[in-house]
Amino acid sequence: MRTADPGGGTTPHASREDGPTVGFDLDLTLADTRQGIGDVYRALAAETGVFIDVDEVLSRLGPPLEHELAHWFPAERIEEMAARYRALYGDIAVPASKPMPGAFEAVEAVRAAGGRTLVVTAKSHGHAVATVEHLGLPVDAVVGGLFGTGKAVALREHGAQIFVGDHIADVDAARAAAALGVAVATGPFDAAELRAHGADVVLPDLGAFPEWLAGRRAAS
Template identity: 60%
Template structure:
């Protein structure tokens, strides 16, 4: 194990998992149960922010808490089974472990449902923290000492920067590479398949900086 093992944070939706099929099915079920129209195809193009922000487009404020509870209750049966891992997800977590590090998932999703997704797909991070969005993600990233945070949304970039972590963005979600760079991402990758090679280069470079500092002391 490395003398100073790295901790890497990962977002969940559209970073580690392609949650569009499952979330689409969940919205369609909510629409069927409530009789309220939801454009599920549109909703899944803007994943990232907390559920309640999307529900506000379809329900009056006084119903959002009730519908949110309904959504979360049906989610394990409706949304988890059809949701696949994104390419490179397993390998990205394995790359952190191979370097002696820790992988922590920090997501805006309801934490129990986030854990169900990971368990269903056989992705085993060292910790999972839910209910955190954008800058609030910095709370968990700082708590676990994350040096790097990987996400697909500009909100993830803001969370990484608020935590003082390197922001690695993957263009697999609603934000394209140009938008992620404009938000301040330090690194933009097409997807997670490119992450293990980047991480190895990053750790080698970081080790070199530590050695150089030690020589100068």
């Protein structure tokens, strides 16, 4: 796996043979991080004495950490709480992460087609790399710290033709990168909401991705 720092400075890569370059979001697309994230918020609530509705937090995973913390802490404490959350995350959340159903098969389908895979996520770069390594996902690059249309920077630099994600912000990212937006209904938005937001393709989960990719290549 080759990692890349967020915000640019990476070298674009050509696809293997004539296969596609496919970007994947991480949380609730490739990785089921709900248990670990919930446990970090529970630890943060216990330390600070501040009530945090963990079920509510988990219902809207996707945006940057600071956005979520703003629901529970005053503005002047966000930076401090973000730093504490990240300090806890590696020991608590990374080991609790599990692959989403179909994650390995989706990545392998791209590789079998002669393509490249990358992860582009709002999760901090270090934790994104640690999560991918913990899961053993055989991706070619990881870029952290990007959300919404900001992900288009990495997608364009790596020449991604397809971006797969579970959030409407991932649909925005694909559009901004002029990539095909493939949405999976495994996160906070259902298939109808993803379709209404403009996803080019909506799949129930990653289990349907290999067949879709094979069909797309056969039709091209």
